[in-house]
Amino acid sequence: MxxxxxxxxxxxxxxxxxxxxxxxxxxxxxxxxxxxxxxxxxxxxxxxxxxxxxxxxxxxxxxxxxxxxxxxxxxxxxxxxxxxxxxxxxxxxxxxxxxxxxxxxxxxxxxxPRTLPVPGADRARPRTLRTVEDSVALRAALVERPEVVVVGAGWIGCEVAAAARSHGAVVTVVDPVDLPLRRVLGPVVGAVFRDLHERNGVRWRLGVGVDGFVPGGVRLADGTEVRGDLVVLGVGxxxxxxxxxxxxxxxxxxxxxxxxxxxxxxxxxxxxxxxxxxxxxxxxxxxxxxxxxxxxxxxxxxxxxxLGADEPYSAVPYFFSDQYDLGMEYRGLADAEEDELVVRGDLGSRDFTAFWLREGRVRAAMNVNQWDDGEALQHLVDVQAAVPPEQLRTASLSDLA
Ligand SMILES: Cc1cc2nc3c(=O)[nH]c(=O)nc-3n(C[C@H](O)[C@H](O)[C@H](O)COP(=O)(O)OP(=O)(O)OC[C@H]3O[C@@H](n4cnc5c(N)ncnc54)[C@H](O)[C@@H]3O)c2cc1C
The missing domain is CATH 3.50.50.60 (FAD/NAD(P)-binding domain)
Structure with a gap:
């Protein structure tokens, strides 16, 4: 060609x-x-x-x-x-x-950004976040320290909640799933993020979705209402x-x-x-x-x-997030509900690396507030290394890689 x-x-x-x-x-x-x-x-x-x-x-x-x-x-x-x-x-x-x-x-x-097609959405005009204009306008609103309802406890919702708290806003996060980030990280690591936000003053309404916007807030599927001068959607x-x-x-x-x-x-x-x-x-x-x-x-x-090459794109997914004093990187692609979770370090002090294994092979790894092992983790995930869980917990990762 x-x-x-x-x-x-x-x-x-x-x-x-x-x-x-x-x-x-x-x-x-x-x-x-x-x-x-x-x-x-x-x-x-x-x-x-x-x-x-x-x-x-x-x-x-x-x-x-x-x-x-x-x-x-x-x-x-x-x-x-x-x-x-x-x-x-x-x-x-x-x-x-x-x-x-x-x-x-x-x-x-x-x-x-997705919106929520529920009653009252057209009048409530909840905010979403995708462009620089969205971010600048949202920051201007947050510095007024409003009561904020964040709908959705995924990455964007969690990061918005953390920023809102840093401005001193009262923040409630609502999600029909019972833990933040559960779909990606599973119940054990999801609970780390729930606790992190709780320690920083976020109120959770988990396990129940929003089924309507009402003046001054949202109505949940269980009939209760959550007050909010500002509603931010992080629903994908x-x-x-x-x-x-x-x-x-x-x-x-x-x-x-x-x-x-x-x-x-x-x-x-x-x-x-x-x-x-x-x-x-x-x-x-x-x-x-x-x-x-x-x-x-x-x-x-x-x-x-x-330009004519016929090479497959084969990089494994990688992403990062920062919330309060927690920084993390995730490499690979796991099924957090099904795969075996192995934790190296301490979940409670948010200083750990989590591995997700299937049939004994490393499918994904996430380092939280640990920054020395990026290359080793990348290698373990790239080759889907077969490493016994005990070694992942205790051995030097660069020796394993
Ligand atoms: C608030 C936010 C925070 C994020 N944080 C992280 C993070 O911490 N870590 C991470 O790994 N990822 C993060 N992401 C995700 C990451 O930024 C996106 O996956 C990435 O930007 C996607 O790049 P893209 O070029 O495909 O799309 P985009 O960056 O969305 O660019 C697409 C562009 O195409 C334009 N466009 C759309 N339709 C048309 C059209 N018909 N004609 C002309 N132009 C058009 C759009 O206006 C836009 O400018 C974040 C995303 C958001 C929104």
Missing amino acids: AEPQRIVIVGSGLAGASAAGALRDRGYDGELVLIGRETHRPYELPALSKELLLGNAESPHPVHEPDFYESRAVDLRLGVEIAELRLTDRAAVDTNGVAHSYDRLVLATGST AKPNTGPAERAGLAVAEGGVAVDAALRTSHPDVCAVGDIAAHDHPRYGRRVRVEHWANARGQGEHVAGTL
Whole structure:
């Protein structure tokens, strides 16, 4: 296949901007267009629920230095939203009807926060967190020390609760699941996060969902109400697959289906980041990962695919979070309800590493407030090492790796 002369990337978040950088790094010197509906140069999202919300930073980290786009001849078209893809004409058409033609197209449109379709939602206008504007507005509201209801005890909900407490707000977190982060971390490690937030003054309403918004708060499924001047939703995100779906690209796992090398069902089109339902060579199934490292890694990898390589993207998922004085990293992909949990260190003092094993092999590892073993943990997870639990608890991890 001839090398493309004109590559268009739709979505100017981390995945799209990383793809643009990697294309130039690999020597691609054809036309390169990066289209995004936001008006900011590409930036990273993690600070939006951490440093920016806490007031420790004024702006999120940029994906590239400001002069990158001009100096590397990346035609950055901001404030432009792609509405339709015309696959047979090789054109991405924006909401003004302008057609952006391409030889190869990369879709990197990310996700949009889910809302709660329950009575009163239209009037209550609960907040969500996805853009720098959302974060700046939420911080401005939090410094007023309102009573806050956070709906959803996942990563975003927990980080928002921690930031809200740091501003002195009264915070209640509601979730129909009985423990925060239980789906990812299981009951034992989920309880560590419940206790952490409790020690920092968060009130929990767990095991019961929100079934309506009422003036000054939310109503729960058990009929009780929780007061809140401010309601923040952290109930997950929906991949922005609209243009891809309307164009007839195959979808899976709620995202755009891509093969191991990140190609969609159309040979001219790739997809990366939050929207990509990736046929992961390590797991033998489709995996859609909504994390920073995946967006960057797939963005960089797709450059090779566009330029003719046929290499699978095989990195294991990785993510991180910071809440109060707890910092953590998670590597791999486990089923926390089914896999065997092995803990090294002390859960109570939040200074530990958790491993999840299946059939004696390490499927995932999470280090909490421990920062010396990253490489060893990466190796153990990468090779799914078979290590007896007792050794994981006590032996030197670098010796095991
Ligand atoms: C508040 C927050 C905190 C997070 N913290 C962490 C963390 O601590 N650790 C971690 O690992 N991950 C974290 N994540 C997740 C991580 O940031 C995302 O997985 C990653 O940013 C996804 O990158 P992306 O490029 O696929 O999507 P995005 O970053 O969402 O970028 C997609 C871009 O495409 C644009 N777009 C969408 N549709 C169109 C269209 N039709 N036309 C043009 N442009 C379009 C969007 O406006 C957006 O700018 C966090 C996410 C959020 C929201």
